[in-house]
Amino acid sequence: MSATNTFPQRKIIHIDMDCFYAAVEMRDNPEYRDIPLAIGGKVDRRSVLSTCNYLARSFGVHSAMPSYKAKQLCPELLIIPGRMQVYIDVSKQIKAIYYRYTDLVEPLSLDEAFLDVTDCKLCQGSATYIAEDIRRAIFEELNLTASAGVASVKFLAKIASDENKPNGICVITPDQIPIFIKTLPLKKIPGVGKVAQKNLAEKGLVTCADVQQYSAEKLLSEFGKLGGALLNYSRGIDSRAIEPYRERKSLAVEHTFSYDILGEEQCSERLVPLFEELTRRLDKVLDEKMITKIGVKIKFSDFNIKNAERQSSELSLSLFSTLLHHLLHKSSDKPIRLLGISVGLAPRLDEHQSVQLNLLE
Numbered sequence: 001m002s003a004t005n006t007f008p009q010r011k012i013i014h015i016d017m018d019c020f021y022a023a024v025e026m027r028d029n030p031e032y033r034d035i036p037l038a039i040g041g042k043v044d045r046r047s048v049l050s051t052c053n054y055l056a057r058s059f060g061v062h063s064a065m066p067s068y069k070a071k072q073l074c075p076e077l078l079i080i081p082g083r084m085q086v087y088i089d090v091s092k093q094i095k096a097i098y099y100r101y102t103d104l105v106e107p108l109s110l111d112e113a114f115l116d117v118t119d120c121k122l123c124q125g126s127a128t129y130i131a132e133d134i135r136r137a138i139f140e141e142l143n144l145t146a147s148a149g150v151a152s153v154k155f156l157a158k159i160a161s162d163e164n165k166p167n168g169i170c171v172i173t174p175d176q177i178p179i180f181i182k183t184l185p186l187k188k189i190p191g192v193g194k195v196a197q198k199n200l201a202e203k204g205l206v207t208c209a210d211v212q213q214y215s216a217e218k219l220l221s222e223f224g225k226l227g228g229a230l231l232n233y234s235r236g237i238d239s240r241a242i243e244p245y246r247e248r249k250s251l252a253v254e255h256t257f258s259y260d261i262l263g264e265e266q267c268s269e270r271l272v273p274l275f276e277e278l279t280r281r282l283d284k285v286l287d288e289k290m291i292t293k294i295g296v297k298i299k300f301s302d303f304n305i306k307n308a309e310r311q312s313s314e315l316s317l318s319l320f321s322t323l324l325h326h327l328l329h330k331s332s333d334k335p336i337r338l339l340g341i342s343v344g345l346a347p348r349l350d351e352h353q354s355v356q357l358n359l360l361e
Helices: 020-028 067-073 084-098 127-142 154-161 174-182 194-202 208-212 216-233 263-282 317-328 351-360
Strands: 012-017 037-040 049-052 078-080 105-109 112-116 146-151 169-171 250-261 289-300 305-311 336-347
Touching: 012 084, 012 127, 012 154, 020 037, 020 049, 020 084, 037 067, 049 067, 067 078, 084 105, 084 112, 084 127, 112 154, 127 146, 127 169, 146 154, 154 169, 174 208, 194 216, 208 216, 250 263, 250 289, 263 317, 263 336, 289 317, 305 317
Parallel strands: 037 078, 146 169
Antiparallel strands: 012 112, 012 146, 037 049, 105 112, 250 336, 289 305, 289 336
16 A cells, blocks of 8 residues: 555645735736736835736746845836735635635635545536636636645645646646655745755755655654654655644744844844734734734844743834843843744634623623
């Protein structure tokens, strides 16, 4: 029996909208359709792009890129502020389409989701036909395009959805997994970032085939949890089920510096891009969540860690700066190797719930 048959076979679809925010803007504003377009902050501020259309990407522009750098690559790039509430409303319309086929929907953000359609009887019970029907419905009803990946496990469905972007579909059948896996670059596996790629490559591990031939004991000892995940992924194994009711209680971003930094001034400079990244990632969850607290984390060169938190419903750079100042008040002369910021999250109360709570108070 092959490794891919170790767990019950499922039918998983990963839907990923094509340049979602930009696509909504091009749909609603015809004058944007044939020009390089990005969603982000003003170029004269230290801001990053949330997303950009495919014309902008042809110039090398991409999401999370600083706005000023994007303009250097593409001087004709139009950068506009986002309309988050519009994107949230459209995302709800997309999710409503998903629920026509299954209740097992796991949203990852406003623009992507996993669906388990194992028990769906529509479209002859074919996951491929279901994925195509979902893409058709999104286009016909919302005038937006989506890409889809279909596989028997989550991580392969997600990888597949990126194979034929934009407006495409990729299906990996169970019997195709061994061949697909063998040539799969490790960098395409979710969770394998640039640092991990570099460390893996130093051991000669670039594709799943390399992992298959590597000692399992060495992989676990050298890479820990990541090594265990790669051991399974390189054999097409992913036992994770769809989590339709997953609740995010916090969100954090942090950065380990290539060299130690010193003092509040250097930390404050590096706080700004962290704040931009946190803001960008929060855009994906604030339709359902509200901020309850904020925090700052510092790891010193001796690996001691200090944290500071405060209750707050506001996302403010100045509040993070105040916490940073508090942490460094008596440690300004200690070299710092990592800086991180975080927010605590709670379910957002709708108007009806708020009224009920007020009556009970």
